[in-house]
Amino acid sequence: MFSNKKMIASFATAVALTGVGFVATTQVAPQTFAQQEVKADSWINNYIQEQGIQPVSIQYREGTFNKWIPYENGVGKPEGVVVHETATPGATAEDEVSYFNNNWPTIQTYVHAFVDSSEIINIHSADYAVWGAGPTANSKYIQVELCEASTVDGFARSVANDAYYVASKLKQYGLPVEYGKTVLSHDQTSQMYGETTHTDPTGYFAKWNYGMDQFVALVNTYYNQLNGTGSNTNSGSNTTNNGGVSANSSEGTVTVNNSSSFMAPLVGFNSDGSTTKSNRGLANNTGWYTDQSKTYNGHTYYRVSTNEWVIDTYATFTAK
Known part of the structure; x- marks a missing residue:
């Protein structure tokens, strides 16, 4: 019934791990x-x-x-x-x-x-x-x-x-x-x-x-x-978060391109409406589903994940 897939640790490795410290490895x-x-x-x-x-x-x-x-x-x-x-x-x-x-x-x-x-x-x-x-x-x-x-x-x-x-x-x-x-x-x-x-x-x-x-x-x-932060739920109507960020339902796709890098950076929004940089990005010349946008400091941000957004500087939106 069960495969041998899990037989990945050799007996020697297993014994070594039972000791005071782990075996030294080149990492x-x-x-x-x-x-x-x-x-x-x-x-x-x-x-x-x-x-x-x-x-x-x-x-x-x-x-x-x-x-x-x-x-x-x-x-x-x-x-x-x-x-x-x-x-x-x-x-x-x-x-x-x-x-x-x-x-x-x-x-x-x-x-x-x-x-x-x-x-x-x-x-x-x-x-x-x-x-x-x-x-x-x-x-x-x-x-x-x-x-x-x-x-x-x-x-x-x-x-x-x-x-x-x-x-x-x-x-x-x-x-x-x-x-x-x-x-x-x-x-x-x-x-x-x-x-x-x-x-x-x-x-x-x-x-x-x-x-x-x-x-x-x-x-x-x-x-x-x-952590009690949850995620924004679309209601189909405009809402305003702390910090004066305007959010609305905007279902469609965004095509991204960043001429100064191989990918377009993403940001997250904090509870006070400010943004925080993400260490992830979207590959240039790719399209992404989006269901929500926000307006912040004169720019529109499009949501591509739970709390990851791409700025209009790098994104072209097409409505569904």
Whole structure:
């Protein structure tokens, strides 16, 4: 029933991780959020919103993993979350929890949580490291496995649950949402540290026309909700926020171009109406769905993600 996909840590590596410190490795500098490119709005994320899908509560259970390993920065100091995918079609979170609890000493692999379309099950304290993505990533990150779904609705619900789990852990440990830094795929850690060859969940996401950047946008949505900031909801009428920012519904597309760079920068709006620079951008000569615009300091900004906006200096708007 279960594949061998999770047999990624050699016995030698596993033994090394049980000691006082982590094995020394040659590290490659992680990609920063600025090096990641934002894609167009995701139909899966839109489906989640349109269907009113809400994440389930996190269940906390004590698993059988009896290794209490500090992160490289100490107990309770993870640096982010690595997102995995189980590669076991038909297996639920309950199935995976049972399998890993029974077999981790043999397969030398364990993660913090498993997520499917109906459950989020945390089986090891995220204050401590686990064995899931190679020694360097293990020493830095919380790790969660996403179970495979067979329907669009199941995939959407599982992704919502997974993004909520990631957002809750980032909030718990006071970490921001940063693609490629605090939220990473196993694929990314493989490329960054060269200690595993796994590429999940990239291939699985692609089957649903989904990507990690779109997943991170969903994480950001739940992160904002957990922090009480939420996101603006279109009402079809003009509104005014603090700071005199005028917002209105403007559904259509924006085509971006920045002659001084390869991408157009994005900004976020603070609760007082001021802007803050994002470290992400949109590739030149690409089009993006937008559902809202704001007028601020004589410029129009178009929303392309939950709280990411591109200024009219770099954008040409076409109404839907």
